[in-house]
Amino acid sequence: MQPALLNRLHQDHGRLARILEALESKAAQARSGVRGATLDTLATLVDYIAEYPDAVHHPLEDRVFAELLRKELTDQERRLVADNAGQHEQLTAATRRLVAAIESLLARSDDAGAALQADVDRYVEIQRQHMRHEEELVFPLALARFSDADWDRLAQDDAEAHDPLFDQRLSRFESLYEYAVTDTEAARHRERY
Numbered sequence: 593m594q595p596a597l598l599n600r601l602h603q604d605h606g607r608l609a610r611i612l613e614a615l616e617s618k619a620a621q622a623r624s625g626v627r628g629a630t631l632d633t634l635a636t637l638v639d640y641i642a643e644y645p646d647a648v649h650h651p652l653e654d655r656v657f658a659e660l661l662r663k664e665l666t667d668q669e670r671r672l673v674a675d676n677a678g679q680h681e682q683l684t685a686a687t688r689r690l691v692a693a694i695e696s697l698l699a700r701s702d703d704a705g706a707a708l709q710a711d712v713d714r715y716v717e718i719q720r721q722h723m724r725h726e727e728e729l730v731f732p733l734a735l736a737r738f739s740d741a742d743w744d745r746l747a748q749d750d751a752e753a754h755d756p757l758f759d760q761r762l763s764r765f766e767s768l769y770e771y772a773v774t775d776t777e778a779a780r781h782r783e784r785y
Contacts, residue, residue: 615715
């Protein structure tokens with residue numbers, strides 16, 4: 593049986609994959625000239641990423657990675673974990689750049705949808721690549737090196753963390769929840785970061 597914390601991290605990745613699908617869909621609509629609510633939804637999707645994956649999920653993974661770096665690892669394994677932890681800062685910076693691109697598009701009257709689509713495509717690819725890296729390389733390493741006590745100690749750090757979209761369903765994310773769940777339900781079956 594997998595540790596509950598690792599299940600939570602897997603679940604977060606699955607949820608983020610659904611958000612990335614929605615982000616791609618809305619960016620494609622913006623590229624084809626649909627504005628207004630589409631841009632608002634894009635902004636809300638990115639706000640969610642900044643609020644939960646960037647601010648809660650990645651710091652939790654960073655604690656897992658820090659604990660993993662205290663274990664006996666090969667030089668290659670150590671680099672793998674350190675590189676992955678370093679990517680979290682890059683992802684947070686990429687989220688900020690995407691927020692700025694969306695805000696810029698909201699403020700302009702010209703059609704910059706194609707540029708936004710390219711920004712979203714790059715952003716989604718680095719997010720997916722990062723999650724694949726964790727799922728295929730880092731998480732299995734943690735599973736092999738951690739004791740039950742290690743997982744339990746790390747899980748205590750996560751006790752207060754709640755996903756504002758999928759767990760708490762905060763009102764400002766309510767319409768996003770419906771969109772992300774219903775419009776991407778079919779995508780969930782092909783979801784592989």
